[in-house]
Amino acid sequence: MIFRQLFEPASSTYTYLLGCPKTRQAILIDTVLETFERDRGVLAELNLTLAFTLETHVHADHLTSARKFKALAGSRVAGPALAKLACYDIGIEHRKPLTVGTIEVIPLFTPGHTDHHYSYLVDSGTHKMVFTGDALLIDGCGRTDFQSGNAAALYKGIHENIFSLPDETLVYPGHDYNGRWVSSVAQEKARNPRLGGGKTLAQFVEIMNNLNLPKPRMMDFAVPGNETCGQCPPNVPPELKAPCEIEEKRQG
Numbered sequence: 001m002i003f004r005q006l007f008e009p010a011s012s013t014y015t016y017l018l019g020c021p022k023t024r025q026a027i028l029i030d031t032v033l034e035t036f037e038r039d040r041g042v043l044a045e046l047n048l049t050l051a052f053t054l055e056t057h058v059h060a061d062h063l064t065s066a067r068k069f070k071a072l073a074g075s076r077v078a079g080p081a082l083a084k085l086a087c088y089d090i091g092i093e094h095r096k097p098l099t100v101g102t103i104e105v106i107p108l109f110t111p112g113h114t115d116h117h118y119s120y121l122v123d124s125g126t127h128k129m130v131f132t133g134d135a136l137l138i139d140g141c142g143r144t145d146f147q148s149g150n151a152a153a154l155y156k157g158i159h160e161n162i163f164s165l166p167d168e169t170l171v172y173p174g175h176d177y178n179g180r181w182v183s184s185v186a187q188e189k190a191r192n193p194r195l196g197g198g199k200t201l202a203q204f205v206e207i208m209n210n211l212n213l214p215k216p217r218m219m220d221f222a223v224p225g226n227e228t229c230g231q232c233p234p235n236v237p238p239e240l241k242a243p244c245e246i247e248e249k250r251q252g
Helices: 033-045 066-073 151-161 185-191 201-208 219-226 242-251
Strands: 002-008 013-019 025-029 049-054 076-080 090-092 098-100 103-109 118-123 128-133 170-173
Touching: 002 033, 013 033, 013 103, 013 170, 025 098, 033 066, 049 066, 049 098, 066 076, 103 151, 151 201, 170 185
Parallel strands: 025 049, 049 076, 076 090, 128 170
Antiparallel strands: 002 013, 013 025, 098 103, 103 118, 118 128
């Protein structure tokens, strides 16, 4: 399997490219509108055709480039069926594989950050990889205080569908804010400050209820924009207009 981990610094978002060496078809997990040209360049460099953009959930901190890739590259949009978005071509359901060439992506339902969040399990042929979106982060997890969040659901989803994987499974998060790239199931079970070391549900809920984090600065326009797979809504403020200017320039 062809694999690339790509980083967008403004929102500290990881986008993951999975490519089939036989069919030359690819999947991009959690794209970012601002890095559309970079991602399209990587696909061209690797001689890959994008089959799907795949969302873990409706993001609150950046706009997806799923709609743009569909318009300009002919790819299809896949995301959680529970989100009930009209712009999705494929609705993802728990453990129903998405297959592209030799790549089989197994969706794992991990709600709690949002009520529709999925992680994605892939066997590369040499090791198992789980792309955890905003559910499980390295030494952390996604917040649960907005956008249909639920701490108890997140604890349950992570324990049942991620911590139950083999210890050597590699964990690739949707974000990292400290320059880290990859973890493992064993590491997160042992040392994750919020979930590791055998923390109980009550302990986890207490931690999550007292994070006191600021509201994501892009949330008011990112959520409605991502509900249309990356169409910029009219309420984008002038100081945060860069992603929409990129889209408008391409379309104009």
